[in-house]
Amino acid sequence: MPSINLLNYNFNALAILLCSYLVLIPDVEISTNVFFLILFFFAIIQKSFNYKYKKVFSSILAIATIYILFVLNDQTLSKEYFINLILGLIFLKYSEIEKKESHYFFGFSCVFLAVSSLVYGQDLISSFLSFIIILLSIIHLYSLNQTKILKLNLNNLFRYFIFALSIIPIIAIIYFVFPRAELNIKLFETKKNQLGIPDKISLGSFQNISDSEENVFIFKTNIHDNDQKYYFRVKVFDKLSISKDWLNSEYKILLAQFKNSFKVSNPIEKQDVDASLIMFPHEKKWFPKLDNYNFKNSNLNLNLINNTLTTNKIVTNKKSYKLIYDKRDVIYQKKLLDFYTLLPNNISPKLKQWAKTNFENANSPKDYLDKILNEFKTNNFFYSLTPVNQGNDYENFFFNTKTGYCEYYAGTFTILARLAGIPARIVTGYYGGSYNNLGDFYTFKQHDAHSWVEIFIDNNWVLYDPTLSVPNENILNSNNSNFESFETSTVTSNNEQKIDISRVGIYFEYINYVWTNSFLRYDERSRTNFIKEKLSNTDMYKSIFFFLFSIIAIIYLIKILLFIYARNFLYKLFFNKLRKNNKNLSNYMTHQEIYKSLKNIDQRRFEDLFKLYEQIKFDKKYKISFKNFYSINFQIIKYAYFK
Structure with missing residues (x-):
């Protein structure tokens, strides 16, 4: 060795x-x-x-x-x-x-x-x-x-x-x-964290945030609907500035301006569901929200107007949350709905004319919106993560370059809807995710960041995703694999997309999920409950004692098995007992000197033991049979403890 x-x-x-x-x-x-x-x-x-x-x-x-x-x-x-x-x-x-x-x-x-x-x-x-x-x-x-x-x-x-x-x-x-x-x-104002959604949307905003493999959250549910694709909303952009930037209105400003212009009608009683979400730290205050769902036992602020969630503290730790079904119907008055049709005065005349002509030729607002989607589908529009930098020129995108990604299509769709007097707003968040079929959960990464549109029709906000209108063959490049696997749809399609990695990666992701989900539930509140309840529980001390006793027993059992395997002899115990019974024996005497100092009766009694000791000591290749091994050790134990 x-x-x-x-x-x-x-x-x-x-x-x-x-x-x-x-x-x-x-x-x-x-x-x-x-x-x-x-x-x-x-x-x-x-x-x-x-x-x-x-x-x-x-x-x-x-x-x-x-x-x-x-x-x-x-x-x-x-x-x-x-x-x-x-x-x-x-x-x-x-x-x-x-x-x-x-x-x-x-x-x-x-x-x-x-x-x-x-x-x-x-x-x-x-x-x-x-x-x-x-x-x-x-x-x-x-x-x-x-x-x-x-x-x-x-x-x-x-x-x-x-x-x-x-x-x-x-x-x-x-x-x-x-x-x-x-x-x-935080001592100073510093650079913004790139995880999440920007504070304003310009043409090209998502180019800076979508090229990242960093995990944002993991979603697990046992309620599967193949006709639904998961859209988690983070921010709603409802105001277009003079410079053509889409802005997110603060909730307190909306409340002050439209306090009596909306109300919650017939909220359904909250119900527990078998769904959970693991949130990764992103150093901001936003939370992803699934429509008609909320987080159980969490101190989150719900924006009733835009249906988004925020927290009072910056998210700095991974944490696991249980979801509940929490559907709320919000009734919007005309004053608030008119807010979602506002546009600055410098909108392109060419866009205005296109909207006017097509709306007049449409049978209904829905028919007009379908005309916009059909334009994206049939008129050589392309999806690309690297479009030509053109500033906030929606006219140039719609009539000339026709190449962009989600915020290009969502922004243009919202402008054209508002030009026709249809309330519309841009919703941003995360779309699709990667499905792990082993653990039955979805991992949403930063490259799943996406923007879509909500249109107010028939007294309800309806989801439209104009990006999905782009034909698959016109997708030049994409970080989100979900864009390449669906037929044209105003809402969603198949839900069972599997993550395109090796089986080893799927197993590792599943093991990491189980490990993380198990330990994440032990937070500061769990710690406090543990100290109050567990440390005062006598059964816990019994369990600890039993655990420690079992560990000690296993250690000694292993030692005994190793001792038996090596066929060691208890000669140390034997010589200690001889010295104790014979005061004339010294610790510095050799085994021959010890043997000669013994009485004649003891010499005859232990002659075989001394011969074996000498043979083992000087012949390293010597191996004794298990039968003699047990016999000799039993003789030593009998002499040491039962004389």
Whole structure:
């Protein structure tokens, strides 16, 4: 069996440092990852050099690291910032390691980083890596106290493994009891987070936000309707400015202006449904809302006019929510409906003429809207993520370039509807998602961001998605695979779209979903209930005692099995008993000297034991039968305990 020096502190520390870097990769932006990568290589290089003012230089870098991470964290004092800061300082501490004593602080810092990440990060990869860091760090700290080279054999590996696993109860206590209070202090106005929907819609707005694979939320429901496609609304844009930007009116402004122009009629009693949603952190206050559904036991603000949701606190943590059926019919008065027909005075005369001509030739408002959709379908319109930059020129798009993506079609459709006096508004959010048929859930990513239109017809808002009118063969490129799989429709089509990745990816996504969904439900409220209810429950202590007793029993059982497998003998017990019964025997005597010092009766009694001991000690290839193994050990136990 080859041997390895488990006291190689530098190798152990480098392995821990690499795992510490990997644990935060999924949770930070590319710019922060690049900075960490620079620090990682700098730490390795600086560690290999010794110069007089190394610690002074590292201290200056530490101050710079604090500032750089503060800027990269959007100048916000949050738990993510402090966890990232710990990693940055760990890199610098590693670069200063010269003596054995320096490893202790490094090891404890890595344990603190791993525990912090484990408490706040619930995805499968980060949880697994945090656990590995803790095990490696404990092994590393344990090996620092060893004085001899340990061979790579089953006994030594088992010893390390059992010692490392002893930290699990401490991890569990920290996880269940550690406070989960939010820390999110923004000191300055900074750049906008790219997740979500922009604050205004211009032609080209979605080009800056739709090219991202980042997860936004996961939706699961056991109620399937193949005729429905999921549209989750985030913002409604109801006002077109002079510069042709679509703006989102604040709810409090709408309430002040149209307080008596709408009312809720015959709301249906809320009903529990078998549906849930996992929200990923996006550093904003919006929430995705499915029509006729709301979130159970959540402090969210419902905009009754635009049917959207917001929260009072910035979303900084992944969290799981249960959905309820919550349908509300809102009656709109003429004053409010007229608001959804307003347009600035500088609308293109050519668009006005097209709307006037086609509306006069239409049999009804629905027929007119179908004419617009038919125009997109039959008059060589194309869907592309890289259209020519033309500013907010809707006339040029509609009559000339005819190439764009969702906000081009939604904005033009809304303008043409309002030109005909039909109330219309742009709705933005997320469309389609990727279906995981193993776990039966939908993953919505940032590239699923989409805009569509709602038209007020027959006393109700009706969903129109003009983008889906573009023929499949005219889709030049798209991040959202749902655009390429549906026939022309004013609403939706098939719901059972499967994610186009390998089976391995589907299984991993499912395992990560189960892991995340299981741990996400343990939040600050769950922690408080756990402390109040569980820690005062005597049954829990019985369960813990039974668990610990079982672990100890399993450990001893494994030791016994290993002892039997190796056919070891209880000679240590045997010689200790001989010394106890014979005061003239010394600890420094050889086995031959011990034998000669025994009485004649004892020499005859233990002659075979001494011969076997000598044979085992000097003949490494000697193997005894299991029958003699049990017989001799039984003889030793009988002498030691039952004399």
